[in-house]
Amino acid sequence: LIMSKGTVVLAYSGGLDTSCILVWLKEQGYDVIAFLANIGQDEDFEAARKKAESLGAKKVFIEDLRSEFVEDFIWPSVQANAVYEDRYLLGTAVARPCIARQQVEIARKEGANFVSHGATGKGNDQIRFELTCYALYPEVKIIAPWRIPEFYNRFRGRTDLMEYAQKHGIPVPVTPKAPWSMDANLMHISYESGILENPKSRAPADLYLMTKNPEDSPNTPDDLEIEFKNVFVGSPCLSLSGKHGVGRIDIVENRFIGMKSRGIYETPGGTILLKAHLDIETFTMDKEVRRIKQGLGIKFSELIYNGFWYSPECEFVQHCINKSQENVEGKVQLSVFKGQVYILGRESSKSLYNEELVSMDVQGDYDPCDASGFIRINAVRLREHHRLQGFSSTKQ
Amino acid sequence: LIMSKGTVVLAYSGGLDTSCILVWLKEQGYDVIAFLANIGQDEDFEAARKKAESLGAKKVFIEDLRSEFVEDFIWPSVQANAVYEDRYLLGTAVARPCIARQQVEIARKEGANFVSHGATGKGNDQIRFELTCYALYPEVKIIAPWRIPEFYNRFRGRTDLMEYAQKHGIPVPVTPKAPWSMDANLMHISYESGILENPKSRAPADLYLMTKNPEDSPNTPDDLEIEFKNVFVGSPCLSLSGKHGVGRIDIVENRFIGMKSRGIYETPGGTILLKAHLDIETFTMDKEVRRIKQGLGIKFSELIYNGFWYSPECEFVQHCINKSQENVEGKVQLSVFKGQVYILGRESSKSLYNEELVSMDVQGDYDPCDASGFIRINAVRLREHHRLQGFSSTKQ
């Protein structure tokens, strides 16, 4: 009779890696609860359940987190215009705390002292998973096999995993693995590693699963209108975005642990939402509030990327951003075509846009003479600086 | 015999407005020097010279500023990834200090105490012109007719200008004016006012002069490679960008004077340069330097937009950004197609990208166990926070 070392809730994907981890954890003496989150990825969830059960999972939880993923994670990111390093829309990063929150919930409910995941030891996801776990379940113990020498020395490559699988009755994939890894959810798919590690090599055309190649996308644009309210009002119909090839990027980014890595992302709906939200926000938000909020949004993006969704500072920043959105309401008209999103117009009852005030044809409540004083006072400092510098010539 | 009130250097465009201003300034008793800057706009410069002379300009200066515009103004903006309010690439804003610098140079050389321009009293350009003038020529006196009641009350609309023109022998345009105003240079064209003042109304398809309608642009992408060095190495061949319809945006923005205004911009080459520079920069620049530099770039953009190119703080920020670019060198491969720019790959001898370090297949000089400590230490604070909060549930 072997004493169990305890129960571990494993973030299970149904794939080769986490299947091997499931069995390996059992080998190590743990009771394993498999947890698979449905966040919109393309997956046969029932097959995954059966697979986990057949591998000896004590329990299997498959939870549909799609609506909370959209409402609690994607929507705040849209409100923040969250973009990491000017380009990445954080599709994987926002999914991690959503999954880990549920994983911790299960661990607490099931009295499990351990959680485990299949994230690698060089990436961001391990951090995002674990910081969420520690934040929400501080006493939890984390088993990260890809950071445990016994594990990673045993499984040095896919071949080792395949062998182990065959030996332990783990079904092995029949189709060959793509020469890169990917992560998918309803918001985006990311591709990295393998042949993509060479930052110069062009991504193969058949890599993309979520968006059409713009060259093959429809030859006529589709127009749509997105309405924003300051609370989430349902996922707008964004099926057009993938069809039109919107949201592909190929970037090198800085991981939290200080490495540069190359990632290819497709975020069709998120890209449209970002562009539309940016537009309605500038239309309705005061200029100086916008400036401060822009800084907070950048901070928020870094926090999400680095795994600090559940942190005092992220909670704080989210609260502030939330406040900024009070009047961000209205409709944006846009057109999608061949990978691009074009804003066509916008309207809002909360807008600070004042057509009469800005008009070149009517004066409105504005005295142009005021501008002279405004400019001259702004120049006081510049003229003083010049006086001190004593420029002899205007060209430097 | 009438005494001259002095000499004024007028930023002359050759159009109806500044032609009327030229004559009006003479009427007011000034000697007028007409100055027309060639910054790449589509203009018959010789015709403009003759027109100015015929209207009584004491002298006419037509100066080719194209190369200094690119080197001294566009290039630093590219290095800064300068974008105002997340979208506007500042094509008009960077041109103003370039023109005004030359205008001041002429004023000094010609002993003129006055400068004048045709910018309106509600816009940003008046500020950009005048702050540059005050910064570089603090004693200068500025005549801004559109802020002088005698002028703007006399010329309440285009009809008044046309009448005045006919009365004073100013050639009037034969083609009807477009129902919006525009500003063009080699980097971009902006469109605003008139029918565009309604933020909801869609811009007419025939408005764009610099870029093809993506629907009519080539059906096959063009690939190109852009090489960056940390000094300007010549304007890359960007003729492809307009052909492929790159760089159109329709935005509402916040003017310095606190109004929201709607602008439509096309910045074909600048858009490609921005995307390529962003890519090579992230590839070669340290993560934390990038973060600080990103903040400085946003500041720089606001300064440019608001007209503070020649200011102590802009000089300071430019110096800092310049320092950050020391290793930003390399080549970016990209593809342009139907209004969109796709980064395909990049390479650099200065890159901080370490393919072995980041590889999922080899371990490199990296111990995955270190990540456990890294995560646990980052969690110290989060666990403390949780302890204080005493969350009863993980779901808020």
Next chain:
Amino acid sequence: LIMSKGTVVLAYSGGLDTSCILVWLKEQGYDVIAFLANIGQDEDFEAARKKAESLGAKKVFIEDLRSEFVEDFIWPSVQANAVYEDRYLLGTAVARPCIARQQVEIARKEGANFVSHGATGKGNDQIRFELTCYALYPEVKIIAPWRIPEFYNRFRGRTDLMEYAQKHGIPVPVTPKAPWSMDANLMHISYESGILENPKSRAPADLYLMTKNPEDSPNTPDDLEIEFKNVFVGSPCLSLSGKHGVGRIDIVENRFIGMKSRGIYETPGGTILLKAHLDIETFTMDKEVRRIKQGLGIKFSELIYNGFWYSPECEFVQHCINKSQENVEGKVQLSVFKGQVYILGRESSKSLYNEELVSMDVQGDYDPCDASGFIRINAVRLREHHRLQGFSSTKQ
């Protein structure tokens, strides 16, 4: 019979300047309502009322704003640790919106279309007054005599005011004016202009009215304890601060309009509150929240200084800062002595300080080995940078 031009609410101080303005405004054809705010300055308010009435004020409002000044203006500034340019505690700046808010309230109630004040044309106070007025009463018309040529050309110095006063039966001060100007309220007194304009000249020892010269202050410290809650809990007993000579500074600062000016301030109680609040805040607030809040506090300080108390961005920042203060509660023990404040200790039920965790004697819930990983991961980037730089020597 003369038609009144309308009613003006004048911010009246009881002094020579605003008395002359009162009479001058009547001369110009206005009905004048005198408004004098009691914000804790040393003033004979009843004498001021009689004076204003005798000068022909249609009505006189003397309003005790002390408690709203403390609660609505000083307290939020303490929470923000508001300090302008690292030194100035904003004692005058926070009083202006408090006064102007009431002035506007009276103007609205009395149906007055005009407000007026005696602030100079070079200072910050004109801006603080007027931005508040425009923000809260956008249609108001402002009469700023010191910016009206007829006024300032007539009153070129104190002698002109004295003459005018004698001619119009305005009581003239019997004691000679101090060779500087001052502004006082319950929080502070500022001194500037006159002989203080020379930034090198030492302020006279008899200038200070609110604090004892530390050389003459008690030779033994007084200890006190300040308790903070996240709502305002009454003005703590700070009478000790002036007695001990706390809060004197002599600085050069940058005015909003771009000039440098020299000011001498004494802020006895505010200085103690700032130091105590800083201490309890760091004791109870998460490190990263603190960092973000620090930036917002600096922004808040600039907004207050520049007169933007009533602005969308200040409202926004105040909301954010407010959120950050939720757990900022506890007691700070301190000692005041000879101009200095010494923090002695602090305690709080909301503190994130964990004596066991930080102890060098016990290990607590902390594994020192984690720090190795933390450091090594933080070094990944530094080592990469070094690799690229290829330093041959460690000394630069």
Next chain:
Amino acid sequence: LIMSKGTVVLAYSGGLDTSCILVWLKEQGYDVIAFLANIGQDEDFEAARKKAESLGAKKVFIEDLRSEFVEDFIWPSVQANAVYEDRYLLGTAVARPCIARQQVEIARKEGANFVSHGATGKGNDQIRFELTCYALYPEVKIIAPWRIPEFYNRFRGRTDLMEYAQKHGIPVPVTPKAPWSMDANLMHISYESGILENPKSRAPADLYLMTKNPEDSPNTPDDLEIEFKNVFVGSPCLSLSGKHGVGRIDIVENRFIGMKSRGIYETPGGTILLKAHLDIETFTMDKEVRRIKQGLGIKFSELIYNGFWYSPECEFVQHCINKSQENVEGKVQLSVFKGQVYILGRESSKSLYNEELVSMDVQGDYDPCDASGFIRINAVRLREHHRLQGFSSTKQ
């Protein structure tokens, strides 16, 4: 015959801890080079040399780093106005990279692959030491005994160290240890741990070694003048500062690893330099440059505190701050008395202070009417906001 594991350069203090570490490292099979930096602490360096030799150090390096500590580390911090979390002047933090730089230099010269130190596993100093080592000597291996279970489990308290010392012929201190730990250099002394770990308990009066108790300090102030140039011009005579009890603080701060800790610091000369530098900087630096530089200074302080002196971002920030100091030159007159520093006046040939411009008595090159326009344009946005809000009352 035992093979050496290699050579380790130990940062040796001469005290009990690092003496035990020296012997323990030898026990573990290393050759030990003892390195003791003279950064101005009160130490019998020759006695320490003999002690290290007697304990079996292969070599002993005692290096006088005082002038490079002042020039390369303290001076840039003064220029940055470096203060961590609004209060701590970073006296220990700036010393660590100075010491570690030399340690690495010796390790390289002596062909040592290892460095070691006696810093604890919960503090900041381990990080500051090691990040410097990794940055400047990426291949180095670090031995941090207080993070090695064999070491810290063996030496659980001072008694264990004393026993080990007696057993191994390590001279034990004859005077009892103060119930706190301290770190001293020419700039400051820090005190923490032991009885100070209770954040409420008042620090004993006899703790301070560098400054007089203000109650016992001279009863008359001393005046002094400090001259700044934009290069370091020698350590000003600051002996007065300790005598007058300047620079004592008692704070709780946030360590990099996420704990709050209580520290007591005395930084007499540094406090005066900070105050004087702040004054001359605001006097000579443009307002907007100052604002940007203030942000960079805060960043710089965090970097120093966290141990990133030798990092790409710190190098970058230092370069920027350096640029900002170009005109920061002049003399500051001040007075020190009973723990407090009073600025009395300042002068500079590079000042942007314009006495005529700011004067209330003369108009200078300034038209007060300009301020009306300035204010009204600044109000455009505020009035628009009000229009949207439709406040019914001015009091919220």
